Amino acid sequence: MNGLQFVFLLAALVSLFSAVMVVSARRMMHAALWLVLTLMGVAVIFVTLQSSFFAVVQILVYVGAIAILIIFSVMLTRRVMEDHGDQILPGWRGAVLVAVLLFGVLVGFLTLWQGFSVMLVELPPDTDNVLELGKALVSPQEFVLPFELASVLLVAALIGAITIAVDRRKEHQR
């Protein structure tokens, strides 16, 4: 086992363990902090795939924005489920069964594919993938339409989130 494989296994174990803690932690705030650790582990996985651009994007978007949003909403919806009460639905055994079955089916079908045990070798350093991605995202022959649609989607989500979350009772009082 070489160093890269060791790093991968370490990051994978840390993120899987903290993912289990995310779905099983009793306090919501602890679950949110475990989620941050999971997202960082996934960022390390991206680095081992030679996709450091997406590792940085993962840190910026997920840890920087999404995890902070989740922590904020945990704080805003406090006092309902602080410590007391079960955090898991009574039918959780069925959920475990579904998750384990899906894992078995996924891995079972993937082992049938002959590319399953291919070794991922280091990509040649002369091709700058981030440069090519930047060109492809704005080139009319490739992805300019999805790229612009994504910006429209982001604006719609922004306006929608503000419209939904605004407190209307205070507006009526004015």
Place this chain on the structure above:
Amino acid sequence: MIPLSWYLIFSAALFCIGLFGALARKNAVAILMGIELMLNAVNVNLIAFWHYHAQVRSGPYVHGLAFTTIVFVVAAAEVAVGLALIISAYRRRQTAVVDELTLLKG
């Protein structure tokens, strides 16, 4: 020099943990956390297959990266709208537990 199978098994496990979280948790914010775990597993899968295709083609290949970018954007939009909905529901009903949000039950 990591086998592709490690990435695929890792992302399948992460997806299934997220699926369990989305199915079994009571709190709506925890359900969104499960969905975030599932989206992350999909991103790991996409990047792993992008790496596989780039090494098979032995040239610049960006379709997988563009796909991953779009998944990131959609995940960010989804979590913003979802959390706004949860906060709005909390403000009206004083609860974020999906069992108690039974307005449509009649």
